[in-house]
Amino acid sequence: MGKLILCSGSRTKRPYLFASTGIRIYSMEELCFYLYQHVYLIENSIITDSLIDWIGSELKLTDRAEKLKLLKQQKADLKTIITVILCSTDYYTEQEIKGLLKLLEEIIGMPSIRRNAVKADYLLKEGQYGDALGEYEQILDSKDASLLSMVEYGDILHNMAVAKVHRSNLKEASELFLQAYERNQREESLRQFLCAVRLSGGDRLYEEKALEYQVNSDLAERIEDEFVKLEQEANCCEGMADLHQLKMCKADGRMNEFYRRADEMLNSWKATIRQS
Numbered sequence: 001m002g003k004l005i006l007c008s009g010s011r012t013k014r015p016y017l018f019a020s021t022g023i024r025i026y027s028m029e030e031l032c033f034y035l036y037q038h039v040y041l042i043e044n045s046i047i048t049d050s051l052i053d054w055i056g057s058e059l060k061l062t063d064r065a066e067k068l069k070l071l072k073q074q075k076a077d078l079k080t081i082i083t084v085i086l087c088s089t090d091y092y093t094e095q096e097i098k099g100l101l102k103l104l105e106e107i108i109g110m111p112s113i114r115r116n117a118v119k120a121d122y123l124l125k126e127g128q129y130g131d132a133l134g135e136y137e138q139i140l141d142s143k144d145a146s147l148l149s150m151v152e153y154g155d156i157l158h159n160m161a162v163a164k165v166h167r168s169n170l171k172e173a174s175e176l177f178l179q180a181y182e183r184n185q186r187e188e189s190l191r192q193f194l195c196a197v198r199l200s201g202g203d204r205l206y207e208e209k210a211l212e213y214q215v216n217s218d219l220a221e222r223i224e225d226e227f228v229k230l231e232q233e234a235n236c237c238e239g240m241a242d243l244h245q246l247k248m249c250k251a252d253g254r255m256n257e258f259y260r261r262a263d264e265m266l267n268s269w270k271a272t273i274r275q276s
Helices: 030-037 049-057 060-073 079-087 094-107 112-125 129-141 145-147 150-166 172-184 186-211 217-236 239-250 256-274
Strands: 011-020 024-028
Touching: 011 049, 011 217, 024 030, 024 049, 030 094, 049 060, 079 094, 112 129, 112 145, 112 150, 112 256, 129 145, 129 150, 150 172, 150 186, 172 186, 186 217, 239 256
Parallel strands: none
Antiparallel strands: 011 024
């Protein structure tokens, strides 16, 4: 969830439209928020004369507009111009602005496809799995996908698989991990593929795939250790005893008790989520 935007300056009834995203803004705070949230789209062309004129005429920030015009005439670097805009309000802290400028420095000059990859990676890291998947899919469907090396293409497939895992789609995730490994030849992609296979297809299918891909003893041991650790953590997890009781009820045919316990667990989970 984004910040609640409190405007201390003028808020115009005539918004500025960013054609590339279709987003309209009505205040300097909203401009700062837009730039902060769309850092991957920032390039020199985004600071147009019409935007600067809008800041001066619609937001009544004539001094700020004149300063931005002068910086453009002097061909100031993009970081300087963005800094002037972000410092026009108190919406972001000094630390947040410095963080944005550091990220901007990293992505300036990147081809758009690689900027989009950075954006997708950021969304994945932040747990926005659906948005990350959408970004990765757009990258692979774009005409610039040919600019990606085989390893880069594989790494994107790997990250898509990670997002799929978090969205509880192990079958699709395992397929993507395998496609990733076939391109990037990274052991991590192979490891994740085998883990996904074991979780979705069971031990027998896992053993078949481990043999097919000639998994060495070191990797096999690490995978086994990981599953042992996960099983121990699951058994210690709050609510696991309730799940075991639920399975016993079903196995013994005590269906009235099974449904009662299931309803109690579901209601408890719902209450926990609503309070979070």
